[in-house]
Amino acid sequence: MPSGRTHRRIAWSILVAAGVAYVFLRSRLNEFVSGDAPFELAVLVALGFVGGTVLLPPDLDLRRNDALRNWGLLGILWRPYAAVFRHRGLSHIPIIGTATRAAYLALVAVALAALARPVLDVVIDPSSVGWMTRHPLALLVGWVAADWVHIRTDSAFGS
Ligand SMILES: [Zn+2]
Numbered sequence: 001m002p003s004g005r006t007h008r009r010i011a012w013s014i015l016v017a018a019g020v021a022y023v024f025l026r027s028r029l030n031e032f033v034s035g036d037a038p039f040e041l042a043v044l045v046a047l048g049f050v051g052g053t054v055l056l057p058p059d060l061d062l063r064r065n066d067a068l069r070n071w072g073l074l075g076i077l078w079r080p081y082a083a084v085f086r087h088r089g090l091s092h093i094p095i096i097g098t099a100t101r102a103a104y105l106a107l108v109a110v111a112l113a114a115l116a117r118p119v120l121d122v123v124i125d126p127s128s129v130g131w132m133t134r135h136p137l138a139l140l141v142g143w144v145a146a147d148w149v150h151i152r153t154d155s156a157f158g159s
Pocket of ligand 1: 151
């Protein structure tokens with residue numbers, strides 16, 4: 001099984017290559033999408049990719065993994081996910097695995113938001129994060145891409 005470090009090295013290499021490709025192809029992208037949208041979409045895809053690599057990889061189906069460390073104390077929230085999903089089972093199937101983690105994350109977020117609503121209303125200004133919610137599909141594309149890279153890395157390096 002490739003280590004978390006191997007997964008991250010490969011993911012960061014792909015992210016840098018995609019960034020370089022974006023710089024060279026951005027004028028072509030402007031032919032399809034106008035205004036600042038191509039840059040905004042590229043940033044969101046990159047954020048989805050980074051989030052999918054650092055916080056939400058398929059290996060959350062393990063009781064111990066690098067991503068849990070990145071969650072800090074909140075890593076305990078992923079224990080039920082690891083208990084339900086067998087390692088390299090559903091969570092390691094492209095798109096379906098991402099969907100299982102997205103659904104689980106949504107359930108946890110709704111439950112936590114309901115508990116913390118009085119605090120969130122005071123601390124978070126919705127307009128400050130609004131740009132991230134304008135194109136949720138771009139974030140999802142980045143996350144699915146990160147999962148695909150992870151799964152391909154698992155296949156390439158074996159167990
Ligand atoms: Zn894996």
